[in-house]
Amino acid sequence: MPQARVAIVGAGPAGAFAAASLRRAAGAVEIDFFERLPTPWGLLRGGVAPDHQEIKRLEDTFHRQTLARGVRFLGHVDVGVDLSHAELMRHYTAVVYATGAQTDKSLGIPGEELPGSWAATEFVAWYNGHPDYRDLEFDLSGQRAVVIGNGNVAADVTRILTLPIAELERTDVADHALETLRESKIEEVVVLGRRGPAQAAFTSAELRDLGRLDGVDVVVHRDEVQLDPISRQWLEEEGTFTARKNVALLREFADREPSPDARQRITLRFLRSPVAIEGTDRVEAIEIRRNQIERDDEGTLRARPADAPAETIACSLVLRSVGYRAVPLPDVPFDERHFVLPNEGGRVLGPDGTAVPGVYAVGWIKRGPTGILGTNKRDAEETVAALVEDLRGGALPEPEQPGREAIDALLAERQPDHVTVEGWRAIDAHERTQAEDRPRVKLTTRDELLERARSG
Amino acid sequence: MTYVIAGSCVKDDSCIEVCPVDCIHPKPGAPDFDVAEQLYIDPAVCIDCDACVEACPVDAIFPDFDTPEKFDYALDLNAEFFAERSTAERTAA
Numbered sequence: 428m429p430q431a432r433v434a435i436v437g438a439g440p441a442g443a444f445a446a447a448s449l450r451r452a453a454g455a456v457e458i459d460f461f462e463r464l465p466t467p468w469g470l471l472r473g474g475v476a477p478d479h480q481e482i483k484r485l486e487d488t489f490h491r492q493t494l495a496r497g498v499r500f501l502g503h504v505d506v507g508v509d510l511s512h513a514e515l516m517r518h519y520t521a522v523v524y525a526t527g528a529q530t531d532k533s534l535g536i537p538g539e540e541l542p543g544s545w546a547a548t549e550f551v552a553w554y555n556g557h558p559d560y561r562d563l564e565f566d567l568s569g570q571r572a573v574v575i576g577n578g579n580v581a582a583d584v585t586r587i588l589t590l591p592i593a594e595l596e597r598t599d600v601a602d603h604a605l606e607t608l609r610e611s612k613i614e615e616v617v618v619l620g621r622r623g624p625a626q627a628a629f630t631s632a633e634l635r636d637l638g639r640l641d642g643v644d645v646v647v648h649r650d651e652v653q654l655d656p657i658s659r660q661w662l663e664e665e666g667t668f669t670a671r672k673n674v675a676l677l678r679e680f681a682d683r684e685p686s687p688d689a690r691q692r693i694t695l696r697f698l699r700s701p702v703a704i705e706g707t708d709r710v711e712a713i714e715i716r717r718n719q720i721e722r723d724d725e726g727t728l729r730a731r732p733a734d735a736p737a738e739t740i741a742c743s744l745v746l747r748s749v750g751y752r753a754v755p756l757p758d759v760p761f762d763e764r765h766f767v768l769p770n771e772g773g774r775v776l777g778p779d780g781t782a783v784p785g786v787y788a789v790g791w792i793k794r795g796p797t798g799i800l801g802t803n804k805r806d807a808e809e810t811v812a813a814l815v816e817d818l819r820g821g822a823l824p825e826p827e828q829p830g831r832e833a834i835d836a837l838l839a840e841r842q843p844d845h846v847t848v849e850g851w852r853a854i855d856a857h858e859r860t861q862a863e864d865r866p867r868v869k870l871t872t873r874d875e876l877l878e879r880a881r882s883g
Numbered sequence: 884m885t886y887v888i889a890g891s892c893v894k895d896d897s898c899i900e901v902c903p904v905d906c907i908h909p910k911p912g913a914p915d916f917d918v919a920e921q922l923y924i925d926p927a928v929c930i931d932c933d934a935c936v937e938a939c940p941v942d943a944i945f946p947d948f949d950t951p952e953k954f955d956y957a958l959d960l961n962a963e964f965f966a967e968r969s970t971a972e973r974t975a976a
Contacts, residue, residue, distance in 0.1 A: 488940040667915070668915070801892075
């Protein structure tokens, strides 16, 4: 039997951990990354906040464990458009989907579609220089922004809106975003949490960072950090280390006095849900209502509307960050209820509940949008263990066209501009040499990226 | 003397794999692993050997005497995690 070949669709962290794990488990297997963008590493490049450069160092590990060890990069190739799932299956022994969760959940409230109301992930992709988002125009000329949600993306966008520009200038934030943020007139960012301080999904590290921004006051209303009896009991009996740290930090924030020379203010509100976004031609205000914590029949703490008058906050920008969703992939089974590929330990299951031979999933498309970067390592190890077991057990038939030459010929026809590892190296080297006091200066259009890749 | 893990930890557990004295927690499979926002080093057990620093892909581990100012909370945080843990274990026993 000729050498087994595996296609990994999506070169983000989950795909990278899967390639590294497969390299370790079955060194002789040939691995190709297929990536929609001309650049690898997914959310490490396009999601992780530019002021968290230390986390971006993971790209060195990814490179060393995959591309430097012969894993091929085939970028600017859109599986489902340039190549079909069936075509991949004809050329590879196995196909691993690592496509993530590409859309955000909507709030489902009136006014959400008004100009000035965005998914926080659009703002993130814009400031991180994702080529598909670089032309979005964020109007930061108003005085107040409202961020809906209490997770790490909510914390990131809040920080980017309030970070001293001098600090941002030392990062790899996209140049177009730097220009806009430099002119920002935003004085206050209000962050709304549906549930209470004990249930906030921030990590304590993110929350602590919000309280340490130079020239920025962090405001928490004392009455909103008083825990209700249900939350207090939950925190004592079931609360995590992080939840207890968060409550302590928020109480400390609530005790702070405003600083007379603060440049900006972050106001963290709890037990507040948006009801409607208001405005005639664009966002002018958001109406919110108060919630209370109740325990449901399964024992989960939930926010329920409280009997209280609505409150209106004037604002010109609304960024929602209330969760993510995967989108179905053409010709691959999809679980419409859980927004993942139906799978058992990474083996993708068909409509009859049995594994589809040779098709696997890893990362958010496998488990849903949970966990942090490192979570993907163990997730990938599980998928790779299944794949290697199937491979060694003879469960994977030889593909019709097992040779590398066949897929290369097809690619040359379908996407002659595809970016290889040499192309990516040329982009990477260019971006790093352009930077003086910055880690890199990102190329942010496909044309620029492809042109630089061709020079490699 | 001990090493400490800062908030930039991505929980990829490379440090756990190399630690010779098993002082980094929670470990994969432990009940509190999934909900932990980062890993922590038990200062009472750490032998200051440096192996974890070399293994960390995001440089999130520092010696206690050389922790950057932005991570000045990390020494107390790592110690507190184990103080709480032992209380919980005592209570459970």
